[in-house]
Amino acid sequence: MARFPRCLRRNCNVTTDKLARFMEQYKSRVEALLLQSARKKETPQRLGEAMMYSLEAGGKRVRPLLLYAVLDCFRTAPEKGDAAACSLEMIHTYSLIHDDLPAMDDDDLRRGKPTSHRRFDEATAILAGDALLTRAFQLAADDRENSDEKKIRLLQLLTAASGAEGMVGGQMEDMQAEEQTEITSSELAAIHDHKTGDLLAVALQMGGVLSDCTEIEQSQLDRYGRCIGLAFQVKDDLLDVEGDEAEIGKPVGSDETNNKHTYVRLMGIEGAREFLDQLLRDALDALGHIDADTEILSDLARYIAQRTA
C-alpha cells in the first residue's frame, strides 16, 4: 500500500485510495512549486522569510487540488495549471496573513504556529501579504505554459474573484456582520460565497479555461464550486460542535463561545446536516452533467462534506 502523509491517514476517513494518492501527489507538487516561485534573489531577506514562512505553514491546499482535479478530469497536462495553482494558494495565504492581523481577527496562532505578525512584526506581515498578492498576479502573467489569450482570461477571473467584489469584499462584509446580533441564513451564505466561495469557485473555472471547456461545462463546474464552497463552511460549523478536539485542533464549541454567526446557530445541528447533504447532492448532480471522468472531483466533494477535521 502506498505511504500516505500522516495528516491524510489521520483525518480523511472518507478518502479513497485513489483520492489519497491524487491529494498527496498534487499537494507535494504545488508545495515544491511554491518554494521555487515565491522568493527571488532580489527580495529583501526578512520579507522573503515572511513570505515563505506563511506559504510553508501547510494547510489542505484545497484550491490548487480543485484546479488540478479539473485538469485531471479533462486530461489536461498538469503543467498548464502550475502557475494558476500557485497563484491561488498565494492569494489564499496573503488573505490569511491579513485576516490574522490585530486590526482584523487578532489571531496569535494559525495551524498551531505563531501567525505572521507574531513571528515577525505587524509591518512585515502587512508587506508579506502585499508581496504575495502581487507575486500571485506576476506568476500568472509570467506563465510560459499558456498563451497570452488564456493568461488574460485567467487573470480576469482571478482578479474578479479576489478583489472588492469577491474575497476582499466578503471579508469586509464578514467584519460588519460580526457587529450585527441577527443575521439570516441567506445573508450568511452570501458573505461566505464571497469570503471563501469565490476563490474556491474560481479554481474550478480556471481549470475549465485551461481545459478549453464548453460554456455548459463551465457553468456546471461553477455550480459544483459554489456548492462545495458552502459545504466546506457548513461542515466547519458542524465540526465545531460535533468534532474531535484533538483532530480539529481547537476547542469544541469555540464558535458558540466567540458568538460567531454559524449555520448550526441558524439552523440547528439537524438543519445544518440536512443542508450539507443537499449541497453535496447538488455538487454531485452538477458533475453528472459533465461528460468526462469526474471521479476525483466527486471524491473531493465527499471528502469536503464528510471529513472529520
Added chain:
Amino acid sequence: MARFPRCLRRNCNVTTDKLARFMEQYKSRVEALLLQSARKKETPQRLGEAMMYSLEAGGKRVRPLLLYAVLDCFRTAPEKGDAAACSLEMIHTYSLIHDDLPAMDDDDLRRGKPTSHRRFDEATAILAGDALLTRAFQLAADDRENSDEKKIRLLQLLTAASGAEGMVGGQMEDMQAEEQTEITSSELAAIHDHKTGDLLAVALQMGGVLSDCTEIEQSQLDRYGRCIGLAFQVKDDLLDVEGDEAEIGKPVGSDETNNKHTYVRLMGIEGAREFLDQLLRDALDALGHIDADTEILSDLARYIAQRTA
C-alpha cells in the same frame, strides 16, 4: 490665458504654459477615469467609500502623467494608456494607505486630510489597500483598448515593479534602514530606487510598450525614469530644508526632527543641489537619444527638479 488649477499656478513656478495645459488635461482625465473604475455596484459600501476616499485625496498624479507624456511623445492615442494610468495610480494609492498604517509610518494626516485608518478604521484601511491593488491588476487585464499580448507585457512590468523586488521590497528596506544610524548615499539611492523609483520608471516603460518603442528607446526612457525618480526624492529632501512651509504643507526641517536619512544629511545642501542638477542633466540627455517630440517629458523633468512644493 488658459485657466490653470490653483495648485499649478501656485506651486509650479517652472511650469510652461504647454506643460500646465498638459498636466491639467491629463490630471482631469485620470481622475475622471479613477472615479468610474474604482467602485462597482457589488462593492460593499464601506469598502467602496474607503477606496474612493483615498483615490480622491488628490496628489500630483505623476505616474499617470509620465505615462501619458510618453504616449504624447510618440503620438499614441491616450485611450491606449487609460487602464495603465489608472492601474499605476491605484497601486501608488494602496501603497500610501498601507504605509500610513499605525504599524508602519503611523501617520494621521495625508495631504491635509485624515489618513484612511483615521477616517475609517485600521481593518477597513488594510482591506481598501488590498482591494485597490487587486483592482489595479483587474483593470489592466480587462482593458479593451489593447491586445492580449500587450496587456500581458504591461502586467509583467507592473507586477515586477510593485512587488517584493520593487516597491514593496523598497518599503521593507526603508523600514529596516530607519533602524540603522549610518547609511551611505548609494544605499539610500538603492532604497529609493525600489520604493519610489520602480513605479515611476515603469510608468515610462509601459508608455514605451504602448507606443511600440524600440529597445533603444525603451532603455533611454528607463534611464530618464530612474533619473527623475531619484531627482524627485532629492528635491523633496531639499524642500524640507529650503521650502516655504505654506507651500510644502509641513514644517520646514521635519526630516531633521524625525531623524530621517536624507540626501541633504548625507551630502549637505550644496552637494544635494549638485546631485539634483546632475540627475536633471542625465534625464535630459536620455531624452536627447529619442527621435520624437520629447518637449513635455523634458518640461516634466525640469518641473520635478525645480518645483517649489
